[in-house]
Amino acid sequence: MSQVIKIHPMEDFKERSRDVLNNPGQRKNFRGAMDFLQAKRRAQFPDQEELQGLRELGSQIRRYSLANLPRLLEQLEARLSANGIQVHWAQTPDEANAIALDIAQRVNAKRVIKGKSMVSEEVGFNHAMEAAGIETLESDMGEYIVQLAGEAPSHIIMPAIHKTKQEIAELFAKEIPGVAYTEDVDALIRIGRKVLRRKFADADIGLSGVNFCVAETGTLCLVENEGNGRMCTTVPKVHIAITGIEKVVEKLEHVPPLYSLLARSATGQAVTTYFNLISGPRKPGEKDGPEEVHLILLDNGRTQAYADEELRETLKCIRCGACMNHCPVYARIGGHAYGTTYPGPIGAIVSPHMLGLDATYPLAFASTLCGACVEVCPVKIPITDILVRLRNESQAKPESEEATLRGSGAGRTVTGTAVWNAWAQVYSRSGLYKLASWFMSRGRALSPSDQGAWTRSRTPLVPAPKRLRDLLKERK
Amino acid sequence: MNATPNPTAAAEARARSSILARLRAPATTVPQPLPDVGAWFDAHQRHEDSAQRVARWRAAMEAVRTEVHDTSAADWPELLLRLMAEKGLRKLLIGSDTPHGAELEARRPGNIELKRYAESIDAWRDVLFDEIDASLTLAKSAIAEIGSLILWPTPQEPRLMSLVPSVHFVLLDAATIHPDFYSAMAAEGWKDSLPTNALLVCGPSKTADIQQTLAYGAHGPRELVVLLRHPASQSEGAAA
Numbered sequence: 001m002s003q004v005i006k007i008h009p010m011e012d013f014k015e016r017s018r019d020v021l022n023n024p025g026q027r028k029n030f031r032g033a034m035d036f037l038q039a040k041r042r043a044q045f046p047d048q049e050e051l052q053g054l055r056e057l058g059s060q061i062r063r064y065s066l067a068n069l070p071r072l073l074e075q076l077e078a079r080l081s082a083n084g085i086q087v088h089w090a091q092t093p094d095e096a097n098a099i100a101l102d103i104a105q106r107v108n109a110k111r112v113i114k115g116k117s118m119v120s121e122e123v124g125f126n127h128a129m130e131a132a133g134i135e136t137l138e139s140d141m142g143e144y145i146v147q148l149a150g151e152a153p154s155h156i157i158m159p160a161i162h163k164t165k166q167e168i169a170e171l172f173a174k175e176i177p178g179v180a181y182t183e184d185v186d187a188l189i190r191i192g193r194k195v196l197r198r199k200f201a202d203a204d205i206g207l208s209g210v211n212f213c214v215a216e217t218g219t220l221c222l223v224e225n226e227g228n229g230r231m232c233t234t235v236p237k238v239h240i241a242i243t244g245i246e247k248v249v250e251k252l253e254h255v256p257p258l259y260s261l262l263a264r265s266a267t268g269q270a271v272t273t274y275f276n277l278i279s280g281p282r283k284p285g286e287k288d289g290p291e292e293v294h295l296i297l298l299d300n301g302r303t304q305a306y307a308d309e310e311l312r313e314t315l316k317c318i319r320c321g322a323c324m325n326h327c328p329v330y331a332r333i334g335g336h337a338y339g340t341t342y343p344g345p346i347g348a349i350v351s352p353h354m355l356g357l358d359a360t361y362p363l364a365f366a367s368t369l370c371g372a373c374v375e376v377c378p379v380k381i382p383i384t385d386i387l388v389r390l391r392n393e394s395q396a397k398p399e400s401e402e403a404t405l406r407g408s409g410a411g412r413t414v415t416g417t418a419v420w421n422a423w424a425q426v427y428s429r430s431g432l433y434k435l436a437s438w439f440m441s442r443g444r445a446l447s448p449s450d451q452g453a454w455t456r457s458r459t460p461l462v463p464a465p466k467r468l469r470d471l472l473k474e475r476k
Numbered sequence: 477m478n479a480t481p482n483p484t485a486a487a488e489a490r491a492r493s494s495i496l497a498r499l500r501a502p503a504t505t506v507p508q509p510l511p512d513v514g515a516w517f518d519a520h521q522r523h524e525d526s527a528q529r530v531a532r533w534r535a536a537m538e539a540v541r542t543e544v545h546d547t548s549a550a551d552w553p554e555l556l557l558r559l560m561a562e563k564g565l566r567k568l569l570i571g572s573d574t575p576h577g578a579e580l581e582a583r584r585p586g587n588i589e590l591k592r593y594a595e596s597i598d599a600w601r602d603v604l605f606d607e608i609d610a611s612l613t614l615a616k617s618a619i620a621e622i623g624s625l626i627l628w629p630t631p632q633e634p635r636l637m638s639l640v641p642s643v644h645f646v647l648l649d650a651a652t653i654h655p656d657f658y659s660a661m662a663a664e665g666w667k668d669s670l671p672t673n674a675l676l677v678c679g680p681s682k683t684a685d686i687q688q689t690l691a692y693g694a695h696g697p698r699e700l701v702v703l704l705r706h707p708a709s710q711s712e713g714a715a716a
Contacts, residue, residue: 029687032688033687033688036688037688050520053516054516057511057513057516060508060509060511061511061513063508064508064509064510064511066508067505067506067507067508068508069499070496070499070500073495073496073499074496083672088488089488089491089492089495090488090491091491091494091495095487095488095491098484098487099484099488102484139695140685141683141685141686141694142683142685145685145686158684158685158688159685160685160686161688163686163687164687165686165687165689168686168687185686185687185689185691186691186693188686188691189683189686189691189693189694190693192694193693193694193695196695197605197695198605200605200695201601201602201605216667217666217667217670219670225681225682225683225684225694226681226682226683226685226694226695226696227639227681227694227695227696227697228694228695230635230639230675230695230696231639231695231696234635234636234639234673235597235601235636245495245499251513251667252661252666252667252670253513253514253658253661253662253667254511254513255657256513256517256656256657256658256661257513257516257658259657260622260657267684270536270622270623271622271623271624271676271678272678273540273677273678273679273680273681273682273696274675274676274677274678274681274696275624275675275676275678276673276675277670277673277674277675278672278673279670279671279672279673279674280672281672282672283672285631286631286634286672287593287595287596287597287631287634288596288597288634288635288636289634289635289672289673297495299491299495299498303495303498303499306498306499306502307498307501307502308502309502309505309506
């Protein structure tokens, strides 16, 4: 997965997009789901004033947390350690997997049951475990469906959003022994519940993500509806949580506003069914809970975003997915076309730090810059500004001052550079501009009828027969 | 922490210092003011009496299919046994050494089997997963705004009681309902006293992962039933 993605996720981006656009069934699934999620979110924020006030507060909390990030990470580590939770640091996906594998081998683990974790997708956790002979099983219903189908999630909150219930019914009937075809959603969920229930009891390790880490108390907060997150973090003897270094807040009181924004923005719920605060492993005298709890803190390019004041805003993200739910591009091409773990607008601005701009810059261009994502972002990330910045970075002269990211300048071509240099010459010298525009207007018959992507669905561009300066002269 | 010298421990130590060094490198970090969360919640405080607060809590919980029954300190055991019978449930998991568990045991209900959570889960995991029909726990408090129960599992009432059985009964005292999450954690002093695991529970487990169709009973309880205990003076009217 991540191994495949790492090489050149963008090579086939256009092709994948075209495939989805030519697939009416998929388009209908995505469009229907996005309309549904938009309406649900809208219903949760009837009061504009409250919404804007809460967004501002959420943005301030995230900005404050990031401004103090190194101190908060150290405080978090100290508090977690005092609570008996072991903290591990990883710079790369490989390091993160090595840490998890080390723990797994030490406790002689055969099976890992997983709660929803995008960071585990980011590092290719399942692959790394399976390569070492350890079975991994997704327990979030959507993730379970996607894993059963041998696919990757197409949305960060609703992983199986690209599938219809008929497709899931077929999948279950084919892949789960003894299951008959049924399109009844309640029955399908009952099947998933039954299959997975035993798996929680039998797993050696539970893996989860984290929504917020609280530095002052040493607490891991998990948000979910299904109860599988609680199962994974409570039933197996070992719980491993994995998260990005940016997910920390200083104070427990910073959590309620962010939780409210997250639940309402993500799925249009007032709250999720469960909000789970974990502050330690099983203590002497307690009768359940994991005996060991580990937290893996992952960098994977986040420090690159952190180094730049403008790009640092990317790290405010609380992973609600509202930006993709409201994106006209995502709604049409869906999550798989992006080829990255995180799709949609947030994927376009966060993936370059994880995979390099060279591998991801076309995503920054797959946007109309309409600003819908900026309008709904619960923590006010200036996504469109960052998209423009990444576009510029992709064209920057390598090794120059303007190239600040891994892979900057990857979109620069000889022809493109020559055209823009010529354009700059013409537009900065009036004599040259006069001459060039004269040739353009007089030679308009020579305009090519095939103008690449432009003429695929539009009539060719032809210069006006008279220049503006000619028209003004005639008026005199 | 990682005293054992192994290759991953060394790599982790390197990773830690590199990450922190990179985070400390930017010279331009603009100081940000500490956000005033309390002021925001104060400004959005509702002016309501306790009956209105209970009603708000109840409406929010019922909206996500939680069953709420009014009762009193005297009547709840009878109500619970009646609901068990109506739902066709036989095996009820209760905590060990809790006053409400003792109250229930004192009634010696004939057709209901009471099972105490008396020993470590490792000794009876299969029974919990396969044989228990329902559980009863006491909520610490609740939150009106988001329609939530606050559960702090204890050695007497451990974490899995509110998770594994298909039906979860919860005793809640109406007087403990807070207006919102922030005031709950402030009033109860959470930041200095969090247990190993604390939970907000807002209804039976659910999912909308298949074509956005909401289905209850995902991996946690299928039913969440709250026995709302009112103070003696009010309960007669409310329970009617």
